[in-house]
Amino acid sequence: DDSLWNIYKIPYHGQCTNPFEVPFQDGGFLSSCEGKEDGNYRFEHDSYYRQQGDYFGVGRQCDAYYRCQRGVASAVKCPNGTVFESVSRSCKPGNHSIELGCQLYCNPNFKMWNGFPNNLAECPYPEQFSDVTHRCENFTKVTCGSRPQVKDYCKYWVQLFMNRHMGNCQAYHFSCAGLPDGFNEHPVKRPGPFYIICLQERVIAEGTCPRDTDWQAQMFPYNGKCTHRFAIPISWFKIGLLPDCSGKADGHYQYPTRPCDVYYKCEGGVATAVKCPPNTNFDTATRVCSVSASCSSAQL
Template sequence: MKILILFGFAVCFVAGQDFDCPEKSGFYADPYQCDLYYKCTKGKAEARLCPDGLVFADENPNKELCDIPSNVDCGDRKELQEPKPSKGCPRQNGYFKHPDPQACDKFYFCSDGIPNEHPCPPGLFFDEETSNCDWKDVVQRQCDKVTKGKTCPDGEVQGPNGRALPHPTFPHPEDCQKFYICRNGVQPQKGSCPSGKVYNEDTFMCDDAEKVPGCENYYEGQPLEKNKLPKKA
């Protein structure tokens, strides 16, 4: 690890010597490496490196900002520092797909090499290119097992107000917290209620466990977790 740190410092030092600063002081991107940038002061360049997994946002030379790659257009700056992976994290920071190839509705948010598992909102899959959750046909990931054995019924499904539901939902046959969304009435997708809630097939919504017959004791003895998406780095 010490060798890697010293090597990275040496690379930054050499890069800083080779970079020609603009006349105006500020923060400027390296022309080749997206996570390498320079602090220019009176024509003198000091090389700096974003944390592993983040890249330099070069829109404003007055701002020193490293962000996730999906928020930055690196253009021709294709190179990156050597990754520093840890268990569950391909790089130290960022949003990454779940290691289980069939868990498309979950993702890992890594901060300083520590992975945190998070679920997508019901019916959505994680898209690593955008670091967001989106519809299955937009993400285009093969996750057939999440809806294996489930088909959508023929015809319209009426909601509590008597109107046809464009994306009707149905309870999971074995798990009170889970349900299925039939997108456009024909394409089944897996969904899950937030921790502490269960699916209520009478209201087509997630509800308190004690309000759903047969699911009253679903969370008994289980620690509740916060199922909220983290803010982007």
């Protein structure tokens, strides 16, 4: 094998040769310089998956390049501690972006790992790589330019590789694709008390609605916030307990399921949940909360 390139050689012109020095049309990875100006270029062709860990078939785009000079291509390996940098088209120390994706970057200290070829690394979700600071940053602080952005956790390359054998990433990690910024009902664990916080179609937080201590009732995501069941319409996933005011005159009404310490108000066909003050009950005669009112069966 070629110890510098860490790759098995292949037969070419009667001798064992580094495949990156063998033209692509002859079974190697070396691109043609036909029609190209003199200069340095990233390799365009895949490396061997089993030998190079190149699950995504991107080739050696970080630790090597090929040089075109008078139409002749030659392979060049970056010195240790450097990676190929896009602007200068030369090997430089430190971390540098790569056109494959905004969350990906070339890291001279990151060795080959499973699906990634040598020196190709990925930021943790939902971070992206900054061309300014040369490190992974909060995605809101990164200008990606022409680099593609990945917004879903399950579409970051590490997760694609880890779940390549019929993995079920989407069942545990969810997407904010198409959802507005802010509070949203959990797109997978519904109906239920679970919610997510979205920002620019990325999940930045998740949580569970608590119990409402005043109403002593579980809260659920509804209309952009955690809302107790008695303020959610009964038509909503069979979780809500707020009756429909359609066909009812404006006024105050008992809840069929909770006739004493609460009531709902109908106004213009719209129902609103109301909690009686402490130590009072809903009086069906006066239709207000009263200290003297006794609790009776529901009056529809």
